Amino acid sequence: MTPLGGRHALVTGGGSGIGLAVARRLAAEGARVTLMGRDEGRLRAAADGMDAGVAVADVTDAAAVDAALAGARAARGPVAILVNNAGAAETTPFARLDLAAWRRTTAVNLDGPFIVTRAALPDLLAAEAGRVVNVASTAALRGYTYAAAYCAAKHGLLGLTRALALELAGSRVTVNAVCPGFTDTDLVARSADAIAAKTGRTPDEARAELERFNPQGRLVRPDEVAAAVVFLCLPENASVTGQALAVAGGEVM
Template sequence: MTDLRADLTGKRALVTGGGAGIGAAIALALADAGAEVVITGRRERPLKETAARSSRIAWRVMDVTDEAAVTESFVATAPIDIMVANAGVAETQPVAKTTLEFWRHVQATNVEGVMLCVREALKPMVERGWGRVIIVSSVAGLRGLRYGSAYCASKHAVLGLMKCAAEEVLKTGVTVNAICPGYVATGIVERNVENIVARTGMSEENALAALRDANPFGRMIEADEVAAAALWLCGPGSGAVTAQAIPVSGGQV
């Protein structure tokens, strides 16, 4: 029987937004499986803190909205076998109050930044005959959320990007998939709670409960649970899985 445990010894991974939350959890999981991991982000401090947790993790400051910086980073860290496009912003506004400036701000990171990283990752992977591209989307990419038009649109957009990229690299040994988490116990949820309190006057406890209850199984998702899905997509037995949006959402669809 095939050993289905992921052994990523000899593989090199790049994880954007890897300093905290889901990105940090994925980076640590990949490193624990033997991969050499480079994490990127805009803030040096969380990158250093996460890298200090594993001898297999290095860090690099990179803003995914800066095309030249993205290209330079992929050249400097090559070869990349696994690319996790996790960097994103989770800012919301009602449609009626959404300015074009706000809309473009969200799309710049959540869509254009993902596109740049996918673009830079794919060609070298195809040339080597193996690669894993994982986009961290959201259940917001599968449904609509009140006050979340810019965010939901961005997360829907990267699922379209994922499906197109996957089609383009069929039969090359490269897979492209997305993970769609529900509400995960990270700093982003903490900021969501603050926004709900400010917008509605709801207590912090009730705001957190509302987000928790949006996950049908009645608890917050842990970042390690999202990381486990990413690790599986990199391991043996996952080669037939491509062009898929995989919810990790406690039953939320």
């Protein structure tokens, strides 16, 4: 039997990038996967061939999350594994950071995991081995220029991870964070395009600038992040909780 056989895994932001890589890896380990996100077409395309369910919801909308989770539960059973992966980033100097951009960033990266985890918690507590993995970032462990809102939100997500891990330590639920460095996803591609537009560099030069953060001289691969997530989801890793696992090629925090 595969290690996660029969367990229902819900992955937010599961339509592309890290979320899709995580979903595929969980499915390969036997989990019954549901992809949650806002774009139904993208989710269905991602689920094709993976025998995954689709739950359409904006993670910042508590009512939509509750309704989508109810549908996912009816289709695939109670949630035993939750991967909070949905995220978004905007870059701007702090002096030009307005309240609307701040709230957009914190809503997706911090409010979203709170809302989805709260909705799934009864299922997780009833599971034989409940698992919550928050996909944070190295921005949860250090600061980056022009990313004050994103760094604040991801630091907050790590704080939530650690607090909830302690609160649930007497249960069978573990709560951990995976902190990727710059990863080869659409999100980083958009960041490179923004850098190029603001600095006059070419997109390749901007991408190289991001790669230099990684001592290995490259972007992290989504499947490398997925492997770390799956490790934390395995039933035998019940003593690993409240941790922040960096997947960043040795980047100094």
